[in-house]
Every structure is written in structure tokens, then in C-alpha cells.
Amino acid sequence: MNRIETEHRDLFAIADLAKEFGITARAIRFYESKGLITPERVGATRVFRRRDRARLMLILRGKRLGFSLKDIAEYLSLYDAQSQHAQVNLLLAKVETRLARLERQQADLATTIAELREIRRLATDRLEPR
Amino acid sequence: MNRIETEHRDLFAIADLAKEFGITARAIRFYESKGLITPERVGATRVFRRRDRARLMLILRGKRLGFSLKDIAEYLSLYDAQSQHAQVNLLLAKVETRLARLERQQADLATTIAELREIRRLATDRLEPR
DNA sequence: TACCAAGTTGACGTATAGGTAAACTTGACG
DNA sequence: CGTCAAGTTTACCTATACGTCAACTTGGTA
Numbered sequence: 001m002n003r004i005e006t007e008h009r010d011l012f013a014i015a016d017l018a019k020e021f022g023i024t025a026r027a028i029r030f031y032e033s034k035g036l037i038t039p040e041r042v043g044a045t046r047v048f049r050r051r052d053r054a055r056l057m058l059i060l061r062g063k064r065l066g067f068s069l070k071d072i073a074e075y076l077s078l079y080d081a082q083s084q085h086a087q088v089n090l091l092l093a094k095v096e097t098r099l100a101r102l103e104r105q106q107a108d109l110a111t112t113i114a115e116l117r118e119i120r121r122l123a124t125d126r127l128e129p130r
Numbered sequence: 131m132n133r134i135e136t137e138h139r140d141l142f143a144i145a146d147l148a149k150e151f152g153i154t155a156r157a158i159r160f161y162e163s164k165g166l167i168t169p170e171r172v173g174a175t176r177v178f179r180r181r182d183r184a185r186l187m188l189i190l191r192g193k194r195l196g197f198s199l200k201d202i203a204e205y206l207s208l209y210d211a212q213s214q215h216a217q218v219n220l221l222l223a224k225v226e227t228r229l230a231r232l233e234r235q236q237a238d239l240a241t242t243i244a245e246l247r248e249i250r251r252l253a254t255d256r257l258e259p260r
Numbered sequence: 261t262a263c264c265a266a267g268t269t270g271a272c273g274t275a276t277a278g279g280t281a282a283a284c285t286t287g288a289c290g
Numbered sequence: 291c292g293t294c295a296a297g298t299t300t301a302c303c304t305a306t307a308c309g310t311c312a313a314c315t316t317g318g319t320a
Binding site: 143144145155159173174175176 | 296297298299
């Protein structure tokens with residue numbers, strides 16, 4: 001299966017997604033048990049569509065950013081609420097909260113990256129004096 | 131105790147730092163048990179210097195960035211190794227690894243913040259049409 | 261038809277990061 | 291001297307995020 005085929009496909013098995021994202025099938029089932037994704041079933045077998053795949057990407061990105069699955073569930077609901085209707089004010093409040101945290105994180109990141117680059121510079125200088 | 135006093139002081143009790151950083155004394159003791167900080171003792175009582183306070187700041191920043199305490203321990207060792215001497219190449223490898231992760235995180239962050247701002251815009255529009 | 265690969269559920273185990281409670285010590289103060 | 295605040299250790303408890311295993315079903319293939 002090549003990239004083009006993957007992009008065109010509409011149905012995925014649990015192993016397809018596990019392989020594509022480098023996680024285990026067990027993890028995907030776990031996310032479903034927490035309500036983060038809701039694949040269809042054909043008999044007992046899970047069948048994933050592109051929507052589930054997209055959600056999975058959002059989940060993994062959230063994890064890379066250090067969010068708990070609970071946080072991520074709420075985050076995903078922001079996307080859902082949007083297309084539905086929801087209590088817009090509540091939605092906005094949550095978005096603001098999350099944005100505030102992320103912006104602080106962004107500042108932390110910049111500082112840390114700068115410090116690490118400085119450490120790298122000092123270490124490199126020691127390797128190549130002059 | 132005002133800011134100036136705090137800045138000038140050289141010795142801190144565990145409660146001082148806990149209060150200043152909004153964490154519990156238990157958490158600080160836990161970090162010590164993991165070797166992240168090594169306060170002096172006067173009898174059984176821990177006495178913290180500015181160095182410990184600075185490390186605590188690095189620890190908390192690391193946590194905000196989603197690192198495990200183990201990661202953070204290694205991260206702190208980068209600072210130590212620098213002033214000492216260490217195996218510079220190994221140090222550099224670790225710095226590169228960490229930088230790579232942080233830079234990916236930075237990209238994730240930018241994407242996520244943009245998406246949340248878009249969601250906020252859509253929600254705001256719904257509140258104030260026209 | 262016999263069997264393998266892939267899927268499923270459920271139970272149990274593990275690592276991380278502390279919180280909570282008990283029981284004790286110590287220094288300062290009225 | 292009594293006691294109160296603040297500190298200490300030890301032990302046990304909790305939540306999160308899966309991994310591992312057992313036991314079973316099912317669809318396709320030799």
C-alpha cells in the first residue's frame with residue numbers, strides 16, 4: 001500500500017492506523033473506550049473512516065503537547081461543538097483557557113530552546129577551540 | 131516578606147519555596163527523592179539555597195512542557211555537565227535530541243493555537259453577527 | 261476441513277507523580 | 291512547662307495511560 005492508495009482510501013482497519021501512526025492497536029481501543037473516537041463496527045470488527053483518522057491525528061498531537069486524554073476529549077469537543085451549535089459562551093471560555101496555557105507553553109519553549117542552543121554552542125566550542 | 135527581600139535572601143525553608151511556586155512541600159521532597167534537587171540539611175530540616183530555587187524553576191518549566199521527571203533529571207544534568215566537563219559529544223547528542231523534540235512541539239503548538247483562534251473567531255461571529 | 265492471521269473483550273500489571281495520614285521531633289513563645 | 295507551628299519519615303492510596311495475556315471468534319487459504 002503506497003501513499004496515494006492510503007490517501008484515497010476511505011475505510012481502515014485498526015492495524016492500518018496503528019501502523020501508520022506508530023502506536024499499538026491496544027492504544028486505539030483504549031482511546032475508543034474513553035470516547036475519543038467512535039469507529040463503526042462490522043460485526044465486532046472496528047472500521048475506521050477518514051474522520052476517525054483525523055481525530056487520531058488530533059489526539060496524538062495533543063499528547064505531544066502534554067495534554068491528558070481527558071483534556072484532549074474536551075479539545076475534540078470544541079471541534080464538534082463548533083459544527084453543531086453548543087453553548088457558545090462556554091465554548092469560548094474553554095478555548096480561552098486552552099489558548100492561555102498554550103501561549104505560556106510557547107514562551108517556555110522559546111526560553112528552553114534558546115538555553116539548549118547556548119549549551120550546545122558552549123559544548124561545540126569546547127570541541128573545536130578557536 | 132516582599133519581593134526585594136525574597137530576591138536578596140539566600141536561604142529558604144521548604145514552605146517558602148512551596149508557597150512561591152504554588153506546589154506542595156510533598157512535591158518538593160519527592161523531587162529531592164528523585165535526585166533533582168539536593169538541599170542542605172540542618173539537623174533533619176532541609177535548607178534551600180538559590181541554586182536549588184533555580185533548579186526548581188527549571189523543573190516546573192520542564193513539567194509545563196510535558197517532560198517526565200526522568201527527562202527533567204537528564205535535562206538538569208546538561209546544565210551541570212556544562213560547568214563540569216563531561217563527555218562533550220554525549221552531551222551534544224542529548225541536547226540535539228531534546229531540541230528536535232522541542233522544535234516539533236513548537237510546530238504542533240503553532241498549528242494548535244491557530245486552530246483554536248479560528249474556532250474562537252467562528253464562535254465569536256455567532257455571538258455578534260454582522 | 262483444518263488452521264493461521266487478525267480481530268475482540270476482560271482481567272491484571274506497570275510506571276509516573278504525587279496526595280494523604282500517622283506518628284514523631286524540635287524550636288519558639290506565653 | 292505546656293503546646294503550637296513547622297518539619298521529618300514511612301506507608302499506603304490514587305489517577306493516568308497504556309502493555310500483556312488469556313481465551314475466544316471469524317474470514318480466508320492450502
